[in-house]
Amino acid sequence: MSSTENAVLPSNGETKSGRKPVRIWVDGCFDMMHFGHANALRQAKQFGDFLVVGVHSDAEITHHKGPTVMTEQERYAAVAACKWVDLVVPDAPYLTSLEVMDKYDCDFCVHGDDITTLADGTDCYQLVKDAGRYRECKRTQGVSTTELVGRMLLMSREHLRTRPGSATRNAQNLENFSGGGATASHFLPTTRRLGQFADGREPKAGDKVVYVDGGFDLFHVGHIEFLKKAKALGDYLLVGVHDDQVVNTIKGSNYPIMNLHERVLSVLSCRYVDEVIIGAPYSVTKDVLEKVYNVHVVVHGSTAIDSDTDGQDPYKLPKELGIYKAVESPQETLTTDTIVDRIIAHRTLYEARNRRKAEKAAIEAAMEAEAKRKK
Numbered sequence: 001m002s003s004t005e006n007a008v009l010p011s012n013g014e015t016k017s018g019r020k021p022v023r024i025w026v027d028g029c030f031d032m033m034h035f036g037h038a039n040a041l042r043q044a045k046q047f048g049d050f051l052v053v054g055v056h057s058d059a060e061i062t063h064h065k066g067p068t069v070m071t072e073q074e075r076y077a078a079v080a081a082c083k084w085v086d087l088v089v090p091d092a093p094y095l096t097s098l099e100v101m102d103k104y105d106c107d108f109c110v111h112g113d114d115i116t117t118l119a120d121g122t123d124c125y126q127l128v129k130d131a132g133r134y135r136e137c138k139r140t141q142g143v144s145t146t147e148l149v150g151r152m153l154l155m156s157r158e159h160l161r162t163r164p165g166s167a168t169r170n171a172q173n174l175e176n177f178s179g180g181g182a183t184a185s186h187f188l189p190t191t192r193r194l195g196q197f198a199d200g201r202e203p204k205a206g207d208k209v210v211y212v213d214g215g216f217d218l219f220h221v222g223h224i225e226f227l228k229k230a231k232a233l234g235d236y237l238l239v240g241v242h243d244d245q246v247v248n249t250i251k252g253s254n255y256p257i258m259n260l261h262e263r264v265l266s267v268l269s270c271r272y273v274d275e276v277i278i279g280a281p282y283s284v285t286k287d288v289l290e291k292v293y294n295v296h297v298v299v300h301g302s303t304a305i306d307s308d309t310d311g312q313d314p315y316k317l318p319k320e321l322g323i324y325k326a327v328e329s330p331q332e333t334l335t336t337d338t339i340v341d342r343i344i345a346h347r348t349l350y351e352a353r354n355r356r357k358a359e360k361a362a363i364e365a366a367m368e369a370e371a372k373r374k375k
Contacts, residue, residue, distance in 0.1 A: 022048030025106035027092045029061050031068045032148055032218065032339070033078040035197075035262060036140035038269035042196060043137035044110035045084040052104045053085050054092025064094050064119045067349050069149065069342055074221045074334070081224040083199075083271035094118060096125050101133065112139035115368045123367070142188065143262065148218070151257050152343040189261035197268040198275070203236035203293055211288065211295040213240030213280050215247040217256040218339050219266035222331035229327045230299040231272040238293060239273050240280025250282060250306050257336070283314040289321075301329035 026044045030037050030053075045051045058072045070078070072090070080088045093100060095118060096109055109128045113136045116124045128134045203209055212230045216223050216239075231237040241264050247256040256263065264278050277292060289295045298318035308314050318324040 021050050023050045023052060023104065023106045024048040025052050025054065025096075025101045025104065025109045026111070027054035027056065027089075027096055027109075029056050029065065029068065029145070030075050030079050031061070031070055031145045032220075033070075033075065033082070034143055034145070034148065034219070034258075035265035035269060036143040037079075038082050038084070038197070038266070039140045039193075040110075040112055040137060041079075041082055041084045042269075047110055047135055047137075048107065050086045051084055052087045052089060052106055053079050054089040054096075054100065055079055056094055057091045060091075060094045067346065069145070069339065070220070077221045078224065081221075081228075081271055082269055084269075094124060095122075096128050098127060098131055098133070101128070108133040108135055110135045110137055112137055114139050115365075115371070117363070117367070121363060148257065149343055152340050153347060189265075193265065194261075194268075197265050201274055203274070207236045208234035208296045209236045209238055209293045210234035210297050210299055211238045211240065211284070212299045213242065213277075213282075213284065213288075215242050215251065215256055215336070216263050216267050217247065217258055217336045219258075219263065219270075220331075220334060220336070220339060222329065222334040223267075224270060224272070225330035226301050226327070227267075227270055227272045229330065233297055233299060233325065233327075236274045236293070237272055238275050238277065238295065239267050240277040240284075240288065241267055242282055243279040246279075246282050249309060255336070257340070283308045283312065283316070284318050286317065289318070289323075296323060298324050300324070300326055302326060302332060303329055303335075 024044050024047050026041060028037070028040075041051065041053065055072070055076050058068050061068050068075070076088055076090050079085055087104070089100075089104065101109060109125065111125055111134070118124055123129070125134055210230050210233050212227065214223075227237065227239070241260065242250075243260050244256055248254075258266070260279060264276055267273055267276055275292070277288065280288060284298055289298075295318075298315060300315060305313065305315065313319070315324050
């Protein structure tokens with residue numbers, strides 16, 4: 001189980017093989033934490049035994065990068081819920097220092113194969129690179145916080161509309177806020193990626209299987225806290241993630257912001273989740289309750305339940321069977337809608353941030369090309 005800095009640090013006892021555990025340091029913003037962040041943490045954990053993750057404060061990020069979407073407390077909690085993370089260090093410095101790594105007894109630092117710079121253009125990882133305590137992992141292509149913010153900004157400009165000419169308009173709108181060059185997602189799901197995120201653990205004999213379902217769009221702390229409460233009601237948590245068409249039919253507008261496979265990977269990265277039904281039906285059916293595993297309890301939060309397209313309560317069957325349970329949603333005020341509202345309410349700030357990000361990315365790309373040329 002992961003923890004934040006105010007918890008007691010675990011001892012450096014030996015591994016099963018008798019050697020000292022290798023401790024890894026990773027740091028970052030983790031704003032609107034998505035499956036790309038989770039994949040970086042998964043890869044980093046493979047370098048050693050214990051993963052320590054430093055998360056920057058709102059003030060640090062604002063100074064070096066621009067305003068955050070999620071608060072620092074929301075970001076700390078989101079990182080702590082990732083199943084590959086062992087310890088979260090709040091308020092980590094933006095410039096990765098050997099002193100902080102030594103404080104947490106980390107052997108080396110892992111970062112993606114892209115260059116990250118401070119506000120003055122300095123490489124954030126130069127100190128650890130010079131000390132020979134730096135390793136690289138592959139950045140996940142097709143997703144970024146900047147790109148997700150872009151999708152939300154476009155929602156007020158007929159985002160994802162399928163009328164003639166909409167694709168051209170949307171590309172132009174993306175170019176307008178990103179500072180040049182459309183940045184639409186090109187994430188392509190594979191069975192290998194799904195396998196990397198899935199544990200493959202089956203419920204043991206006698207395990208109580210809990211089922212929850214939802215869209216889980218822009219996977220956030222509200223989702224995480226709900227899943228934690230649901231898992232506490234049994235031994236094995238099965239999560240149904242609705243497909244894009246179902247989410248759009250029920251929620252309307254231009255939802256979902258993230259596609260089905262992006263949402264599935266985000267859910268799978270959560271430490272409370274054991275298995276996912278990809279494209280689960282909106283109404284809980286007999287097949288859902290029996291054909292994957294025998295479900296003992298179906299859980300829903302305290303938020304309003306939207307009727308299915310036929311006007312029926314989607315939880316009609318589990319209620320009739322006496323296996324339905326409503327739980328209080330711990331973060332009821334934090335929803336996908338409220339995250340979108342944050343973006344729209346501060347549209348000018350985020351458009352400016354994305355333009356600065358594009359300019360900074362161009363500089364970082366030039367630095368990266370120069371570094372590769374010198375190798």
